[in-house]
């Protein structure tokens with residue numbers, strides 16, 4: 001990776017230096033494969049077990065990734081004394097129950113985004129983890145990427161001047177056989193893709209004063225596209241998320257003195273520019289990457305925090321995950 005000398009350097013430490021935890025994966029689906037591959041490729045973390053509702057699916061996943069133990073139920077994962085932390089990769093609707101069960105068994109948890117289907121559920125996970133004295137975190141992997149550490153430094157430096165506008169979009173076309181079309185699994189774009197744009201807007205502008213939104217249905221049961229306007233004292237965020245089309249998936253932060261433009265897909269590794277008024281443009285030149293190039297960063301953040309007795313991430317605290325879900329709750333209120 002090369003980057004302009006005029007931009008700050010990423011402070012994200014080498015993922016291979018993190019203390020090693022014994023991980024179990026819950027729900028061997030699409031993201032679980034990428035998570036384990038990412039850990040194996042980029043870290044020294046030890047993935048020791050997988051849990052599935054089906055012994056056959058657990059065995060197949062364990063064989064594919066070379067894991068020691070294949071548990072044919074989630075309960076067996078929670079009862080496994082040689083597991084430190086459970087990565088919860090089930091659909092959003094299951095996160096709350098799975099996380100509470102893991103926490104009750106004394107396990108640390110790293111939960112896929114969104115932490116729960118609403119802010120109240122996310123707060124329950126946070127409270128349960130705090131009472132049990134275990135780590136809980138949301139695997140909002142974007143927040144842990146080196147480029148977002150650089151973006152955070154740019155925003156905090158004030159070089160953009162007062163920030164008035166955030167534009168963020170995440171649209172991906174899905175066929176109707178995907179779980180995102182299943183109303184029983186909280187289908188629609190809001191919790192899957194909308195989490196990224198809401199989280200991004202929150203990270204730049206904080207909690208909005210007003211939230212407005214409109215939706216276009218995908219069918220009689222779920223939303224296909226949602227556009228939202230968040231307003232606050234300092235500025236506006238204009239957000240779009242859809243499962244009906246592939247959109248540019250860019251994010252832009254506009255200040256009086258400059259504009260930061262994150263190329264799509266903004267939530268993955270990749271480049272961004274800072275165009276300052278007066279004509280100077282700074283470029284962060286990073287090759288585009290996929291989940292396998294970044295999921296591990298949320299895991300090693302958890303490992304580092306746990307090793308020093310901390311119960312949540314400072315990079316992406318539980319309060320941020322809850323605040324993002326509060327925005328999502330307010331969007332849902334406006335469209336339902």
Ligand SMILES: NC(=O)c1ccc[n+]([C@@H]2O[C@H](COP(=O)([O-])OP(=O)(O)OC[C@H]3O[C@@H](n4cnc5c(N)ncnc54)[C@H](OP(=O)(O)O)[C@@H]3O)[C@@H](O)[C@H]2O)c1
Pocket residue numbers: 026027028029030031032051052053054057058089090091092094112113114139141179185191192291
């Ligand atoms: N970070 C990212 O880039 C990213 C990308 C995609 C998804 N995600 C998140 O990861 C989570 C899982 O998404 P996915 O795409 O991996 O889903 P998926 O492929 O459907 O896998 C989910 C797994 O959960 C288990 N499961 C437990 N209860 C279930 C239920 N009621 N219905 C269906 N499956 C159930 C299933 O495994 P067993 O039945 O074998 O236990 C299934 O394989 C979601 O919350 C999503 O938001 C994150």
